[in-house]
Amino acid sequence: MTYPFLEIEKKWQEYWDKNQTFKVVEDPSKPKYYILDMFPYPSGAGLHVGHPEGYTATDIIARYKRMKGYNVLHPMGWDAFGLPAERYAMQTGIHPKITTQQNISNFRRQIKMLGLSYDWSREIDTTDPNYYKWTQWIFLKIYNSWYDKELNKARPINELPIPNNLNEQEKYEYIANQRLAYLAEMPVNWCEELGTVLANEEVDEWIEKGYKVERKMMRQWMLRITAYADRLESDLDELDWPENIKDMQRNWIGRSEGAEVEFQVKNHIDTIKVFTTRPDTLFGATYMVLAPEHKLVEKITTSDYMHNVLKYKEQSSLKSELERTSLDKNKTGVFTGAYAINPATKKEIPIWIADYVLLSYGTGAIMAVPGHDERDYEFAKKYNLEIVEVVSGGNIETAAFTGDGIAVNSANDEVSLNGLPTKEAKEKIINWLQEKMIGKRMINYKLRDWLFSRQRYWGEPFPLVYDENGRVIDLPEEELPILLPDVESYKPSGTGESPLATIENWVNYVDKKTNKIYRRETHTMPQWAGSCWYYLRYLDPNNPNKFCDSEKEKYWMPVDLYVGGAEHAVLHLLYSRFWHKVLYDLGYVSTKEPFIKLVNQGLILGEDGQKMSKSLGNVINPDEVVENYGADSLRLFEMFMGPLEDTKPWSTKGVEGVFRFLNRVWRMFIDENGKINASLKDIPLSVEQERILHQTIKKVTNDIETLNFNTAISQMMIFVNSFINLDVKPLSAMKIFIKILSPFAPHLAEEIWSRLGNSQSIVFEPWPEYDEEKTKEDMIEMVIQVSGKVRAKLQIPLDSTEDLVKDLAMKQESVKKYIEGKEITKIIFIKNKLLNIVIK
RNA sequence: GCCGGGGUGGCGGAACUGGUAGACGCACAGGACUUAAAAUCCUGUGGACCGCAAGGUCCGUGUCGGUUCGAUUCCGAUCCCCGGCACCA
Structure with a gap:
């Protein structure tokens, strides 16, 4: 006989629902605890066993903290915009709204079946107009801001100092160029079959699925995240996040210190600016390379070389980012016929174009120092360019020497670096460049501005319109939300515009006051937009007047613990930190950072030790596990498998193991007739029993605090092993045990608690204390x-x-x-x- | 190549701050209950060797070395695995 888990679990889930047990409101008399799960994308496939892992971990902590007297905010919602629903709509003609709602219902059912203690009154859905109204509102705030480099913060655009003597058009452009959201003609990843651009980070995924992605110049909305590069990096130091995630963000931001140097183009008025981290090797710059897309290329190329150059440009434009970067060892390039003057040696050096130089990094041009840079060395060898040693310490006959050393061959009439170690040589040459006004110290970032528009239907519309001159006009806040219109066909328009562009009566926007006709922006926002700020909407999910009441924000923020998969290490977490900082600068939130502590749950593999996938047939369905063993067993097993952060394989036998344990717990309290076990008596504990009890309270308490749930469960097993066979069991110890088990197996604990004669839920019972002396x-x-x-x-x-x-x-x-x-x-x-x- | 994490029984994993390696669970073996099975309960279970037995000896935390009375833990070298990044000037 196994314990009646199906019946018990249904009963208590209904009880919690009916009594709104987990509903919270601000309560200044209690310490708050905000514990957040990364909200899921409700896919058609339903919940995966990976989801309950993180959700159970946070649920245990939420329940524990409640018993510890905290006012716990623990919400759940849906990140529901996204391409899969739209692609399904393209195939079936069913509105994504409908499939999304179906998927959400299924996810909600599955999540509820796990007995997670969410405050469902705060449920949010990014595709709900009442939600995306505020996503649009925040976008407007970003659009209507500029970055003040003096104060190092964003400020409202109406505080932007504007130079006099600008005409109206110049003034418009000046302002547009300062905004944190701006339009730019960009080389983007265009996927013809999907009919949309893709973010760099999305490209690989679609190529794997067999789609073609090409580079294309397109006008796109960009968010000026680079203005925050510095703060996004330095504020990481204050966060209690896994070191590898912080490192990944640091790498992504990619700060590097160096100098910008100007090279005069021979017989031209133009100069070429380059960024280098090794200004000390300036004397060794024997040629220059421009990215093929660099704007000076066609201007400086001589007629003899024009044909070759254009052909090369054509070829490299056809290569995707992936191709350009994966053919690493075979660099190609062509000579432009033009020369630049090396400002240090005064020598004429040839200017080439090559696609190993990227337009998007630095200035899109480099000074090539083949003696001391591997890429330049390889290129110089291939095309017989001059290689000069300017730092001693290696052998440039055989390879570039990229380390630090002593400068040599680096002197002219005005400055000499010879004999100086690399660090000092850098200082000296930068000072010289600054004196000569041809260079300056500079910090560069790998981070690029965020390409923020998509040519899709299923996303937030931009609250913007264009006038007849193509100028952008932001719509007033009172008109939000800008609703996503219904559409006949979800297929791409075929013109590189989103399906929205085909709906004439939506695209044409009539100003009510003036009756002037404007054209709406038809691109939509990327999926990341909704997830950038959802943790704030949970604080005040139904507020029709504000994205979030500031008193509520002050009470609950920041998020004390954020748990989710490491796949969001860079993008989601960087984007939402960025939005948060903009809101902080503008005074809408009170904390610099949104998420104080972050934990990544590890991947759960199939029983064969391989990644779960349909094709391998090793996918475990949580519905089946719950049906066979109950939610409490699923929860307990997911926590017992091993450390939360580790990747670990599923084991059906292991689930049976924890199921046996829960049955033992049941039998310890309840006899075959469903009565309270007669062996439970109101008797004092022996010293030995008291010791195990206190050791168990101590271990479980500490292990929950440090998220070591596997060892907490081991200790509870030890407790049961030593009490279950006693002919007489001390009731007081049994009651304490059921309390500490309750965050892990809440349904079972509630049922036993109520059968022990308690009329109140166990949820708000105080957490048992232990006595250190008694553990010894x-x-x-x-x-x-x-x-x-x-x-x-x-x-x-x-x-x-x-x-x-x-x-x-x-x-x-x-x-x-x-x-x-x-x-x-x-x-x-x-x-x-x-x-x-x-x-x- | 660079950055981060990790290699412990047949398996998942424990082990505080340098102090009994292998908690807890799975699997397996033997036993009890049962007409029988399932369920449940009890016992054993890192390896090699010695012993009829009680018991004992040696080896053992990827590999090789070092520090130490003592190393899974600290140091150096090395191999392998996982995750991330990768022409970033």
């Missing part, structure tokens, strides 16, 4: 070593002195045997641990 053993096992090897074990009273232990040890046959006739050189005594007799 009075007799402990002392290890006796001879020269580091264990030779005997003694049962001795706690805190026995060295002398006592020594006397006892020396009497042991097994010890005598080894020390007899030997000289004792040293005795090491560690209280309550061991005695080590060192002999010669």
Whole structure:
């Protein structure tokens, strides 16, 4: 007979729902705790066993913190815009709204079946107009801001100082160029079959699925995240996040220090600016390379070379980002016929174009120092360009020397670096460049501005229109939300515009006051937009007047613990930190950072140790697990498998193991007739029982705090193993045990708690305290070593002195045997641990 | 190549701050209950060797070395695995 988990779980889920047990409101008398799960994309496939892992972990902490007296905010919602629903609509003609709602219902059912203690009154859905109204509102705030480099913060656009003497058009452009959201003609990843651009990070995924992605110049909305590069990097130091995630963000931001140097193009008025981290090697710059898309290319190319250059440009434009970067060892390029003057050597150096130089990094041009840069070296070898040694320490006959060393061959009439170590040489040459006004110290970031528009239907419309001159006009806040219109066909328009562009009466926007006709922006926002700020909407999900009441924001923020998959390490977490900082600068939120502590749950593999996938047939469906063993077993097993952060394989036998444990717990309290087990009596605990009880409270308490749920469960198993066979079980200990089990197996705990005669839910019972003194053993096992090897074990009273232990040890046959006739050189005594007799 | 994390029984994993390696669970073996099975309960279970037995000896935390009375833990080298990044000038 197994315990009636199906019945119990249904009963308590209904109870929690009906009584709104987990609904919270602000309560200044209690400390708050905001614990957040990364909200899921409700896919058609339903919940995966990976989801309950993180959700159970946060649920245990949420329930624990409630019992500890915290006011716990623990919400759930749906990140429901996205391409899969739209693609399904393209195939079936069914509105994505409908499939999305179906998927959400299924996800909600599955999540509810796990007994997670969410405050469902705060449920949000990014595709709900009442939600995306505020996504649009925040976009307008970003659009209507500029970055003040002096104050190092964003400010409203109407505070932007505007130079006099600008005409109206110039003024418009000046302002447009300062906004944190701006239009730019960009090389983008265009996928013809999907009919949309893709973010760089999305490209690989679609190529794997067999789609073609090409580079194309398109006008797109960009968000000026680069203005925050510095703060996004330095504020990481304050966060309690896994070191590898912080590192990934640092790498992504990619700060590097160096200098910008200007090179005069021979016989032209133009100069070429380059960024270099090694200004000390300026004397070794023997040629220059421009990215093929660099705007000076066609201007400086001589007629003899024009044909080649254009052909090369054509070829590289056809390559995708992936192709351009994966053909790493074979660099190509062509000479432009033009020369630049190396400002240090005054020599004429040839200007090439090559696609190993990227337009998007630095200035899109480099000074090539083949002696001290591997890429330049390889390129110079291939095309027979001059290689000069300017830093000693390597052998440039065989390879570029990229390390630090002593500068050589680096002097002109005005400045000499010769003899200086790299660091000093950098300083000196930068000073010289600055004096000559041809260069300056500079910090560069790998981070690029965020390409924020998509040519899709299923996303938030931009609250923007264009006038007849193509100028952008933001719509007033009162008109939000800008509703996503219904559409006949979800297929791409075929013109590189979103399906929205085909709806004439939506595209044409009539200003009510002036009756002027404007054209709406028909692109939509990327999926990341909704997830950038959802943690704020949970605080005040139904507020029709504000994205979030500021008193509520001050009470709940920041998020104390954020748990989710490592796949969002960079993008979601960087984007939402960025939005948060903009809101912070503008005074809408009170904290610099949204998520104080972050934990990534590990991946759950199939039973075969491989990643779960339909094609391998190793996918575990949580519905089936719950049906066969109950939600409490699923929860417990997911936590028992191993450390939360680790990747670990599923095991059906393992689920059976924890299921057996829960059955043992049930039988410990309830007999075959469903009555309270007659062995439960109101009797005092023995010293031994008290010790195990207090050890268990201590271990479980500490392990929850440190998120070591697997060992907490082990300890509870130890407790049950030692109490289950007692003929008489002390009721007081049993009650304490069921409380500490309750965050892990809440349904079972509620049922037993209520059968023990309690009319109130166990959810708000105070968490049991332990007494350190009572956790201590009075007799402990002392290890006796001879020269580091264990030779005997003694049962001795706690805190026995060295002398006592020594006397006892020396009497042991097994010890005598080894020390007899030997000289004792040293005795090491560690209280309550061991005695080590060192002999010669 | 660079950055981060990790290699512990047949398996998932424990082990505080340098102090008994293998908690807890799975699997397996033996036993009890049962007409039988399932369920449940009890016992054993890192390896090699010695012993009829009680028990004992040696080896053992990827590999090789070092520090130490003592190393899964600290240091150096090395191999392998996982995750991320990768022409970023």
